[in-house]
Structure formats: structure tokens, C-alpha cells
Amino acid sequence: MRAAVVQVATGAARIGVIAVMAFAVFGPLANLALWAFAERWYTPHALPISWSLRWWEIVFRPTGDAMASLLTSVWIALLTVIVALLLSIPAGYALARLKLPFRTLIMVLFLLPQAFPSVSIYINVARVFYALGLAGTIPAVVLVHATHGLVYSVWIATAAFAAVDRDTELAARDLGASHFHAFLTITLPQAAPGITASAIFVFLESLDEFTGTFFVGVPQVTTLPLLLYNAGMGGNYQIASITALILLVPSIAFMLLVERFLGADVLSRIGR
Amino acid sequence: MRSLFASTLTVAVAAAGFAQPASADTVLNVVTAGDVNMVDYVKDYLGPMFEKTHPGVKVVSVGTGPGDAGSQTIYEKLSAQKAAGSTSWDFDVLVIHQKMAGKMVQEGFLEKYRDTVATAKMFTRDSARNSLGTNVEGFVLPMFHSQTAIAYNPDLVKDVPNSYSELADWVKKHPKQFGWNGIKGGMSGVAFAVGWVTAFGGKAEQLVAGPYDKGVETAWDGPLASLKDFNKNVVITPGNAGTLDQLNRGEIAMGPVWVDMFYSWMADGKLPPNLKVKLIDPGMPGQPMYYAVPVGSPQKQLAEQFIALATSPDVQAKGIVERFNWYPGIDADNLKGKVVDAAWAKLFGDIPPATLAKNGQSFPITPYFNDILEAYERKVAN
Amino acid sequence: MSRSSALALLFVAPALALVAVFFFHPLALSVISAFMAEGHGPTFANFARAAELYSGDIIHTIFVVTSATLLTLVVAIAISGALTLSASPGFVAALKFVYRWPLFVPFIVAAQCMRTFLARNGLMNNAFVALGVFDPMTTSSYLDWRGMVITFAWKQVPFVTLLIAGAMASLDRATIEAGRDLGASRLRVLVELVIPQVMPTLLVAATLSFVLMLSVLSVPMMVAGSQPTLITVDMAFRINAYGDYGTANALGVISYLIASGAAIFYLRHTLKDDGR
Numbered sequence: 001m002r003a004a005v006v007q008v009a010t011g012a013a014r015i016g017v018i019a020v021m022a023f024a025v026f027g028p029l030a031n032l033a034l035w036a037f038a039e040r041w042y043t044p045h046a047l048p049i050s051w052s053l054r055w056w057e058i059v060f061r062p063t064g065d066a067m068a069s070l071l072t073s074v075w076i077a078l079l080t081v082i083v084a085l086l087l088s089i090p091a092g093y094a095l096a097r098l099k100l101p102f103r104t105l106i107m108v109l110f111l112l113p114q115a116f117p118s119v120s121i122y123i124n125v126a127r128v129f130y131a132l133g134l135a136g137t138i139p140a141v142v143l144v145h146a147t148h149g150l151v152y153s154v155w156i157a158t159a160a161f162a163a164v165d166r167d168t169e170l171a172a173r174d175l176g177a178s179h180f181h182a183f184l185t186i187t188l189p190q191a192a193p194g195i196t197a198s199a200i201f202v203f204l205e206s207l208d209e210f211t212g213t214f215f216v217g218v219p220q221v222t223t224l225p226l227l228l229y230n231a232g233m234g235g236n237y238q239i240a241s242i243t244a245l246i247l248l249v250p251s252i253a254f255m256l257l258v259e260r261f262l263g264a265d266v267l268s269r270i271g272r
Numbered sequence: 273m274r275s276l277f278a279s280t281l282t283v284a285v286a287a288a289g290f291a292q293p294a295s296a297d298t299v300l301n302v303v304t305a306g307d308v309n310m311v312d313y314v315k316d317y318l319g320p321m322f323e324k325t326h327p328g329v330k331v332v333s334v335g336t337g338p339g340d341a342g343s344q345t346i347y348e349k350l351s352a353q354k355a356a357g358s359t360s361w362d363f364d365v366l367v368i369h370q371k372m373a374g375k376m377v378q379e380g381f382l383e384k385y386r387d388t389v390a391t392a393k394m395f396t397r398d399s400a401r402n403s404l405g406t407n408v409e410g411f412v413l414p415m416f417h418s419q420t421a422i423a424y425n426p427d428l429v430k431d432v433p434n435s436y437s438e439l440a441d442w443v444k445k446h447p448k449q450f451g452w453n454g455i456k457g458g459m460s461g462v463a464f465a466v467g468w469v470t471a472f473g474g475k476a477e478q479l480v481a482g483p484y485d486k487g488v489e490t491a492w493d494g495p496l497a498s499l500k501d502f503n504k505n506v507v508i509t510p511g512n513a514g515t516l517d518q519l520n521r522g523e524i525a526m527g528p529v530w531v532d533m534f535y536s537w538m539a540d541g542k543l544p545p546n547l548k549v550k551l552i553d554p555g556m557p558g559q560p561m562y563y564a565v566p567v568g569s570p571q572k573q574l575a576e577q578f579i580a581l582a583t584s585p586d587v588q589a590k591g592i593v594e595r596f597n598w599y600p601g602i603d604a605d606n607l608k609g610k611v612v613d614a615a616w617a618k619l620f621g622d623i624p625p626a627t628l629a630k631n632g633q634s635f636p637i638t639p640y641f642n643d644i645l646e647a648y649e650r651k652v653a654n
Numbered sequence: 655m656s657r658s659s660a661l662a663l664l665f666v667a668p669a670l671a672l673v674a675v676f677f678f679h680p681l682a683l684s685v686i687s688a689f690m691a692e693g694h695g696p697t698f699a700n701f702a703r704a705a706e707l708y709s710g711d712i713i714h715t716i717f718v719v720t721s722a723t724l725l726t727l728v729v730a731i732a733i734s735g736a737l738t739l740s741a742s743p744g745f746v747a748a749l750k751f752v753y754r755w756p757l758f759v760p761f762i763v764a765a766q767c768m769r770t771f772l773a774r775n776g777l778m779n780n781a782f783v784a785l786g787v788f789d790p791m792t793t794s795s796y797l798d799w800r801g802m803v804i805t806f807a808w809k810q811v812p813f814v815t816l817l818i819a820g821a822m823a824s825l826d827r828a829t830i831e832a833g834r835d836l837g838a839s840r841l842r843v844l845v846e847l848v849i850p851q852v853m854p855t856l857l858v859a860a861t862l863s864f865v866l867m868l869s870v871l872s873v874p875m876m877v878a879g880s881q882p883t884l885i886t887v888d889m890a891f892r893i894n895a896y897g898d899y900g901t902a903n904a905l906g907v908i909s910y911l912i913a914s915g916a917a918i919f920y921l922r923h924t925l926k927d928d929g930r
Binding site: 014017018021022023024025026027028029030031032034035043046086087088090091093094095098099100101104105106108109110111112113114115121122124125127128143144146147150151154204208210225228229232233237240241244247248250251252254255256258259262263264265266267268270271272 | 656658659661662663665666668669670672673675676677678679680681683684733736742745748749752753754755756757758759760762763764765766767768770771775776777778780781784808812816817819820821822823824852854855858859861862865866868869872875876906910913917920921
Binding site: 061 | 301303306307308309311312315316319320332334335336337338339341345348349351352353355356357358362363511512513514516517519520521522533537540541542543544
């Protein structure tokens with residue numbers, strides 16, 4: 001009898017925990033969804049007074065360029081992933097497997113671009129690109145995004161390589177495979193899920209970036225987050241909410257997928 | 273997995289191809305230091321109108337966000353380009369704020385174009401020639417004028433204050449019912465603080481017209497101390513939009529706003545329709561947004577033609593006044609008969625022309641302006 | 655230097671080169687400008703001004719970011735602990751489904767959500783009032799430091815949980831079971847057995863979160879009033895209002911010093927694992 005009471009109580013507590021979590025997580029997102037469809041919403045009404053798709057029509061109107069900006073954003077994000085992976089696969093392998101002097105310092109160097117408040121950096125970044133004659137091009141935006149995303153791709157790739165079993169690789173080499181061949185056939189495939197996960201992080205970092213895009217891309221290259229940024233700063237809630245919702249689609253999709261690629265063995269090694 | 277990736281890539285490549293504008297067009301790049309609605313004004317209204325009369329030209333409109341931050345961003349981009357030695361700059365038409373217009377003229381960023389534009393004679397206001405103490409004559413033309421005022425909810429505010437001193441008393445009686453955004457969250461807060469210092473520190477004429485005298489600053493000690501005191505009973509909101517936002521939810525009953533933003537928010541269903549604005553004594557600042565052409569613009573002639581169109585009486589009437597309820601950039605008498613009565617009545621309903629003329633101030637000249645802000649940071653904020 | 659470490663450096667070099675050209679070079683220019691007076695050569699005046707005007711905000715920044723990091727860690731540890739130690743598969747599945755949603759939500763979207771959610775008459779308080787938890791007259795706004803801490807934590811908890819729960823899952827179950835068999839409560843097992851073993855991951859997650867939050871502009875801009883505010887807002891204001899890059903960059907350097915504090919913390923605790 002007492003055991004039954006305890007069981008019911010624990011069950012209730014569990015449901016309570018989930019309910020609180022759900023409110024904390026979905027409450028703020030619900031707010032976004034409400035604003036995206038609110039036509040009129042003001043005091044004293046706790047919920048929108050009237051609903052409409054008017055703002056969706058405005059965002060996607062023929063003269064607007066939301067759709068084109070979205071495609072540019074996705075395209076830039078894909079290219080950024082390619083650049084980041086090309087750089088971080090060798091770097092991650094070296095950081096995980098080879099004898100590297102100043103290893104921790106190098107790890108920190110990749111973290112630093114995330115750390116400096118970007119406001120005053122980007123004017124100098126823009127200067128570099130104007131000098132190179134690359135400003136206003138997609139490659140310029142890709143390079144800036146890749147610099148920013150490297151911390152994720154390098155750190156996660158390092159963890160992924162560190163998690164690969166050394167013995168199979170050594171066994172392959174014993175059987176006469178070359179270093180490179182062993183890497184391609186044994187190590188890389190085993191690290192692939194982790195590297196895919198790092199690609200997801202880089203993709204989303206790039207998809208949501210706006211300060212760097214503005215300085216090195218605009219006006220020739222415009223992306224959707226620029227619209228979100230302007231609308232958000234200006235308090236244009238409907239447009240900000242709609243653009244945010246569009247950008248959230250890939251974020252949510254990848255959020256649901258990411259753990260498939262990130263096993264505990266990799267997660268426990270990130271940043272180490 | 274691999275094939276999925278490959279097909280995504282193919283789609284993206286194809287899509288990116290579509291996303292590029294047709295390269296045969298001559299492109300006129302217009303950059304606006306403003307909110308989405310100002311960017312869209314060029315994108316949806318001015319741009320297509322201009323393209324119709326200029327076949328083969330494509331107007332591209334981009335925004336850098338509202339407030340001085342938006343203008344600063346434009347400046348940074350152009351100065352990076354200038355420092356790198358580019359001769360063909362990214363922008364052809366700029367829509368910028370006063371402070372930046374002065375700075376850009378001083379640093380030689382802007383083209384003198386006024387004489388080539390036929391509408392130039394329709395601007396007689398001082399702000400078309402003088403921007404916060406810098407002579408900008410010839411370099412800029414106002415797109416529209418904007419004014420700050422106090423927005424209030426008549427259901428909650430029965431005894432509407434008529435002046436800054438009445439407002440100070442009202443706030444004492446109704447703590448946490450007035451909200452403003454300090455000076456770091458946007459220009460409506462800056463305008464409120466400047467208005468306060470002018471109201472209680474005097475020398476309004478000298479602040480706006482000069483000459484500059486560092487000693488004037490001592491007169492602000494009293495006003496800033498009382499402003500610090502005043503802040504104890506108010507809500508500090510997050511930005512221009514934050515003040516409107518809290519009016520939206522009824523969290524505050526009163527707060528300083530830009531009149532144009534106020535009407536935009538109301539039109540967008542984000543403010544109760546019964547809210548009103550009032551321009552209190554002895555006045556609050558307003559400012560124009562300027563059209564300017566950078567010296568590095570590759571399409572100067574088109575840029576000038578674009579500005580001529582944008583400042584023509586018809587566009588000012590239909591676009592600026594009727595569409596947005598903004599005060600026109602050109603002198604209002606040029607719009608007689610062109611604006612429908614309802615729009616005119618709305619524009620001057622809460623703030624009659626006489627009040628606007630009497631209480632619509634300019635911001636102080638730049639050195640005083642900076643001194644006021646820094647004195648506020650030193651004595652009120654830190 | 656041995657041949658193998660030369661090879662290793664060669665592998666890392668392209669990635670480092672990218673960071674050097676597009677980050678450290680512009681960073682160096684910013685840092686130099688922090689020590690320069692306009693047209694007058696080297697000076698500490700920018701730092702003096704930063705200290706005079708923004709000392710309050712600097713302390714406030716450290717306070718807000720530290721609080722947010724701590725809140726993030728506490729919540730993330732609680733969730734990962736529950737995921738690792740709970741006996742109910744249903745509960746674990748539900749929790750796993752719920753906690754991750756904000757994982758990839760950008761800061762600016764989080765700020766956009768929160769500024770209307772946490773307001774006095776915002777969705778959260780309205781929901782509480784509707785449920786009868788709060789009286790409408792006593793609700794208060796969270797749009798101050800609390801709003802920033804909540805927004806930061808809301809956004810960072812899923813990422814940190816992902817890392818910590820991953821580290822916990824890779825632990826040896828046998829020690830945990832042994833602890834449970836000896837009659838230790840779940841909380842005790844978590845605190846005494848599990849957390850010490852995942853400490854390195856905890857530090858990595860804390861460093862990354864701390865450093866990230868320090869550089870965010872949109873959250874303090876949109877969620878909280880400007881008195882006091884965070885360094886990023888002051889930097890933007892210095893540039894936008896006065897065109898004063900010197901002081902802005904001095905604030906940037908100060909912000910960077912705070913971040914290096916965190917980085918040194920990270921270095922000190924990972925150095926012993928070095929040279930794998």
C-alpha cells in the first residue's frame with residue numbers, strides 16, 4: 001500500500017517536472033508563433049484580438065526578397081560547411097591523434113573568435129575584404145562564417161577522431177595498408193557521424209549569422225537573418241517572428257537529428 | 273545519406289543561381305538606416321516607380337537597422353571601402369541620420385548634389401542646410417521629418433501633463449507608470465533626455481545654434497540630478513521599441529516615442545487605437561532623415577534622379593504623408609491639394625501645426641549633444 | 655621538433671591560417687586602437703574613460719554572465735542527472751524530447767521570444783494569472799538582469815546538457831550501480847560519484863557558454879533596460895553615439911580579459927590531459 005502511494009507520488013512528480021520543463025521551453029516559442037499570426041494584439045487582451053496571414057503575405061510578397069535571401073542563406077551555409085570540414089578534418093585528426101606541440105593553446109585559438117564582441121572587429125574584417133577585392137561576394141561571407149564556426153567543427157572533429165578505436169586502425173596498417181589508406185577506410189568512416197554533427201553546428205551558425213554578413217556581403221549578398229535583425233531591432237514583431245520561425249525549421253529538424261550523430265563517446269570528449 | 277546530401281547540394285546550387293538578380297540590369301543600391309518599413313518603402317514603392325521610368329535599372333534596397341547605429345554601420349562600410357582604396361563604392365543613395373550626415377560631410381564622404389535636383393527649392397527649413405551645427409548645404413535633402421512626443425493611454429492618464437515639470441510631478445504621483453529607454457537604447461530616449469536638459473537647464477537657443485562653450489555644461493548638474501531622481505519612479509525600457517512594447521501591453525501608461533513609429537505601430541495592430549501623442553512644453557527634439565549620395569557612388573546621375581523623384585511633391589504626399597503619417601521633408605505648402613484630408617487630419621490631429629512649430633526642437637549641435645550624453649552617462653547612469 | 659609534430663602542425667596550419675587572417679589580424683587592429691588617442695599616439699585614456707563611465711556595467715556584466723553560466727550548469731546537471739539515473743524509461747524519453755528544443759535557436763530569436771514572454775503583462779505572467787498562481791496586481795516584469803540570465807540559460811542549457819549527459823552516458827555503469835547497491839540516494843550518487851568524473855566536460859561546457867554569452871549584443875539590447883547594461887551595449891553605444899572606437903575597443907579588451915579569465919580556467923583544468 002505504502003509502496004503504491006510512493007509510486008503514485010513519484011509518478012506525479014515526474015509529470016510535474018516534465019510539465020514545468022515543457023512550459024519553460026515551449027512558452028517562449030509559443031509567443032513567437034502567436035505573433036507570427038497576430039493581426040492585432042494589444043492591452044488589455046492577453047491573446048491576439050484578430051488573426052491573419054497578412055504579414056506572411058508581406059514577407060513573401062513578389063517585390064520582397066525573403067525567398068531569395070533564404071536560398072542565399074542556405075547556399076552560404078552549405079559552402080561554409082564544406083570549407084569548415086576541409087579545414088577541420090586534418091586539424092581535428094592532428095589534434096586528436098598526432099603529437100602536437102601547444103595542443104591546448106591551439107584548441108583555445110579556435111575558441112577565441114566566438115569570444116570577442118564582434119561590433120568593432122567586423123569593420124576591420126571588412127577592410128581586409130575590400131583590400132582583397134572580395135567584399136560583396138559569397139566566398140567572402142563564407143570565409144567569415146567559417147572562421148566563426150571553426151570552434152565547433154574543430155572541437156567536435158577532434159572528439160570524433162579521439163573516440164575512434166586505435167586498434168582497428170593499427171590492425172589495418174599491420175595488414176599493409178598505408179597511413180592514408182587506413183585513414184580513409186577505417187578512421188574517417190568511424191568518425192563520420194561525429195563530423196556530420198559538427199557540420200550541423202557549422203551549418204546553423206552560418207544560417208543565423210548577420211553581423212559579418214552585413215559587413216562583407218551587403219548589398220550584393222543579402223541573407224534572411226539580416227531581415228530578422230532589422231525587424232527585431234526595430235520592434236517589428238510580426239516580421240521578426242515570421243523570419244525567426246522560418247529559420248527555426250532547420251534548427252528544429254537538426255535538433256531532433258543531432259544525437260544520432262553524436263554518441264556519448266564523442267560528446268564526452270568535446271573540447272578536451 | 274550521401275545521395276541525400278548530393279541532391280540537397282544540387283538543389284541549393286540551382287537555387288543560388290535563381291537568387292542572383294539578372295546581371296544585365298544597371299543596379300542602383302539604396303541603403304537605409306531604418307526599420308523594415310523604411311527599407312520596404314524603397315523596395316515596394318519608390319523602387320518600382322523609379323524602375324518604370326528608367327528601364328534597365330534595378331533598385332536594390334537594403335537596411336542597416338534603426339537609429340544612429342544604422343547610420344554608423346553605413347559609415348563603417350564606406351570607410352572600410354575608402355581605406356581599402358576602392359573607387360567604386362557599394363552604395364549610391366544613403367538614407368542617414370543627422371549626426372552621421374554632419375560627420376560624412378566633414379570627412380568628405382558625400383557628393384554635393386543639391387543644385388542638380390529640381391525639387392531642391394522646396395526645402396526652406398533650416399535642417400536642410402544645417403545638421404547639428406555642421407553646414408551640410410548641398411549635400412543632403414530631407415526624406416521626411418520626424419518628431420518625438422509623449423505617448424499616453426487616455427484611459428489611464430486623466431490629468432495629461434503639459435510640460436516637463438508637470439510630467440515630473442505626475443511621475444511622483446504615479447510611480448512606475450512612465451517608461452522610457454534611457455540613452456543607450458535608441459533615439460527616443462536620447463530625445464527625452466535632451467528635452468529634459470533643455471527644459472531645466474535653459475540656453476535652448478545656444479544649444480541648437482552655438483557657439484560652443486564647454487562651460488555651459490555646469491548648468492546641467494541640477495537637471496541631471498533631478499533626472500536621476502525622476503528615474504527612481506520610472507520603468508527603464510529596452511529601446512525605442514521597448515517603450516512602445518510596454519505601452520502595447522499596458523505595463524506603462526506613458527512614454528516618449530517617435531511619432532512616426534507610434535503611427536506605424538498603431539497601423540500594424542500593435543497599439544490600442546485610443547492612444548494619443550502630445551508634444552509637451554517647452555518642447556522635444558525631432559530630426560529629419562537625409563538622402564545623400566556618397567562620392568564613390570558608381571551611379572551618381574541615377575542617384576540624383578532617384579532623390580528628385582523621392583522628394584517630388586506627389587511622392588511626398590502619397591508616400592510619406594498618406595502611407596506612413598510622416599511629416600514631409602519638403603515644405604508642407606507644396607503638398608496642398610495633394611494629400612487627402614483624412615491623412616492630413618491624422619498627421620496634425622494630436623499635435624497641431626502651431627504646437628509643432630513652437631515645441632518641435634532640433635537636437636543640439638554635436639559638441640553639446642555629446643556633452644549631454646556623456647554627462648548623463650557620468651552622472652545618471654553609472 | 656620531430657617529423658611527426660611538424661606533420662601535425664601542417665595539418666592544423668590551414669585552419670589556423672583562416673583564423674589568423676580573418677580574426678586575429680582584425681582583432682589586433684582593434685586592440686591597437688584601444689591604446690591610441692585620436693592622432694596622438696599611445697595612451698591609456700580610453701581605459702581610464704571606460705573605467706570611469708562603465709565600471710558599474712563591467713561588474714554587472716561579470717555578474718550577469720557568471721550567474722547565467724551557473725544557472726545553466728545547475729539546470730543542465732539536474733537534467734543530465736535525471737537522464738542518467740532515472741529508473742523510468744518513459745520519464746527519460748519525455749525529458750529527452752522536451753529539453754533540447756532551444757538547442758539551435760539563435761540568441762536574437764531567443765531575445766525576441768523572451769522580451770514579450772517575460773514582461774509584466776507578458777505571456778508567462780498572464781498564464782500564471784489565468785492558472786490562479788499569481789494575483790494580477792502582484793506580477794512583476796523580469797526585463798532586467800533576471801531576464802538576461804533566464805534568456806542566456808534558456809538558450810545554453812540544451813547544449814550544455816547534451817555535452818554533460820553524453821559524458822555521463824560514457825561513464826562506467828558499474829560504479830554507479832555499486833553506489834546504488836550500497837544504499838546511496840540518487841542525489842548522492844550524482845554529486846559524489848558522477849559529477850567528479852564528468853568534471854572536464856563540465857568545465858569545457860562552462861567555458862564555452864561563458865565566453866559566448868559575453869559577446870552577445872542582442873540579448874541585453876532587447877531584453878533589458880539600459881541602466882545598468884552589459885559591456886556589448888556600451889561598446890555599441892560608444893561607437894554609434896560618439897564614433898569613439900578607442901573607448902569601444904578598450905571595453906572590448908576588458909571583455910576579452912574577462913573571457914581569457916575563463917579560458918585560463920579551462921586551460922588549467924585540461925592541461926594535465928594534454929599530449930594525448
